[in-house]
Amino acid sequence: MSVSPEESREVARGIGARLAGELQAALAARGLHVPVRGGEPVGGRACVEVQPLPYETVLRLVDALGPPPLRCVRGDDSEQEAEDAVRSLRRALFAAGVVLPSLRVEGRTATGAVLVALGGAPPRTVHRLAAMVARGARAGRRG
Known part of the structure; x- marks a missing residue:
C-alpha cells in the first residue's frame, strides 16, 4: 500500500x-x-x-x-587568565557598586579547567547583581 x-x-x-x-x-x-x-x-x-x-x-x-544546561568545560585556561578574569570582574562589579567578597580563583577541575568561584553574597547583593545582568542582557538584545 x-x-x-x-x-x-x-x-x-x-x-x-x-x-x-x-x-x-x-x-x-x-x-x-x-x-x-x-x-x-x-x-x-x-x-x-x-x-x-x-x-x-x-x-x-x-x-x-531557564538557563541552558552546563557543558563540560575542558581546561585550556591558565591560572593567570583566571586571576585576570577575577580582577576584571571585581573592578566591573566595584564600578557598579557590587562587592562579592568571596570572588576568587578556585583551581583546576578533574577535566583540567580552571574555575573562578563567585562565592557567597547577601541576598540583596545577589538581587542587585541579577538586575544588572538582566539590564545588560536586554540592552545587548536591542543593540
Whole structure:
C-alpha cells in the first residue's frame, strides 16, 4: 500500500497542528500566551510556526525555560587568565557598586579547567547583581 506525497503532507500537517496545540497548552500553563500553529511540512517532517512575539513575552519565555544546561568545560585556561578574569570582574562589579567578597580563583577541575568561584553574597547583593545582568542582557538584545 503506497502513500501519495499529498497524503504524507496531510499527515505531517496534522501532526504539526497537534504539536502546536500541545506546545500552546504547555506554555499557557506557565502563564505565557504564545501564538503557534501547525506549519507546512519541511523535508516531509511536521513543523510548528511561532508567530512574532512581543519583547516582554520573549523575556518571560526565556525566564520560564531557564538557563541552558552546563557543558563540560575542558581546561585550556591558565591560572593567570583566571586571576585576570577575577580582577576584571571585581573592578566591573566595584564600578557598579557590587562587592562579592568571596570572588576568587578556585583551581583546576578533574577535566583540567580552571574555575573562578563567585562565592557567597547577601541576598540583596545577589538581587542587585541579577538586575544588572538582566539590564545588560536586554540592552545587548536591542543593540
